[in-house]
Amino acid sequence: MKLGELIKSGRASESFPMLLARPTDVCWERNDQGGRNLVVALDENTDMITGKEEDRAHFAAFDKEWIDDRVREGADRIADSQHPLRYVTSDIYLIIATLDDMSFLASVYRDIPLRGWLGFGGHPLRLEELFNPLSLALRELSEELLIASGKEVFYIRDLSEEQLQENIGLWRLRDKNVVPLDAKRISVTKDNLVVKAINRAETTSGALIGMTTDWYGTIFPSHVVRVDVPVPFADLQLYDCETAGPGGRMLNRPVRLMGPDGRLEAIFSSGQNVISAGWNTDDAARAATLAMKAMAGM
Numbered sequence: 001m002k003l004g005e006l007i008k009s010g011r012a013s014e015s016f017p018m019l020l021a022r023p024t025d026v027c028w029e030r031n032d033q034g035g036r037n038l039v040v041a042l043d044e045n046t047d048m049i050t051g052k053e054e055d056r057a058h059f060a061a062f063d064k065e066w067i068d069d070r071v072r073e074g075a076d077r078i079a080d081s082q083h084p085l086r087y088v089t090s091d092i093y094l095i096i097a098t099l100d101d102m103s104f105l106a107s108v109y110r111d112i113p114l115r116g117w118l119g120f121g122g123h124p125l126r127l128e129e130l131f132n133p134l135s136l137a138l139r140e141l142s143e144e145l146l147i148a149s150g151k152e153v154f155y156i157r158d159l160s161e162e163q164l165q166e167n168i169g170l171w172r173l174r175d176k177n178v179v180p181l182d183a184k185r186i187s188v189t190k191d192n193l194v195v196k197a198i199n200r201a202e203t204t205s206g207a208l209i210g211m212t213t214d215w216y217g218t219i220f221p222s223h224v225v226r227v228d229v230p231v232p233f234a235d236l237q238l239y240d241c242e243t244a245g246p247g248g249r250m251l252n253r254p255v256r257l258m259g260p261d262g263r264l265e266a267i268f269s270s271g272q273n274v275i276s277a278g279w280n281t282d283d284a285a286r287a288a289t290l291a292m293k294a295m296a297g298m
Contacts, residue, residue: 004044012127019124020049022084027077035190038209040087042197062216085217090133091121092141095226098233104257120144131195131202133221146239149231152177167241186224193221238268
């Protein structure tokens, strides 16, 4: 499907399984703030990705070597009609500030390629999210992460009521009070992402603007956002609410907290900080003590 066809069909406000573009006109330029703009131009003939089959076709056609050469040479223009990129995914690196004046960077573990710790994010579902990657990333964050304490469930205001109730139901937390949180964006660079399309231009500022050939030329802004949670760190509970596959199987991915110095402070699974957890029984603790003594004597 072409962008022009999508708009003329009256489906511009429709939700898709995914909705990305394959821009052929992408370039870097200097801006007045001392940073750079990544300018993405979309027109009526821009190919759109609306499902996994089209996404796989982009993967198969992607010329990683050509794009890598352009980046290595420091070229301003990094796409053309034969070498489209993949626009856009967007993620959030979340700072959680607790009532006892502690701050942590939250990340989640991805156990499929590309494996490792990363921010909360994903791809657009609607056309409007192509123009507002921060809105996309906030939606993904609020869908993926549930913050709680002994008595309360906290949610980020961008989360729909339907999704909120689904997340609470996944973890059987309906007995808790529901409290909204405001997400505060923090500008971390002087770079901008500028998307231009059919008499419209939108700018995303202050994010880390990247393009990775490791993921088929995907353009991605990474945002830094802070939420203030009105409970002390010791009472904090974090739940991963990402689901996958038929029936919405819960992934229950580990959620990690790191301090400002980069030190590991917590890993949450099923809402609990597993680093601070003890042995589940006294017998298990005694057995572990004997095992460690044996290990020391090896």
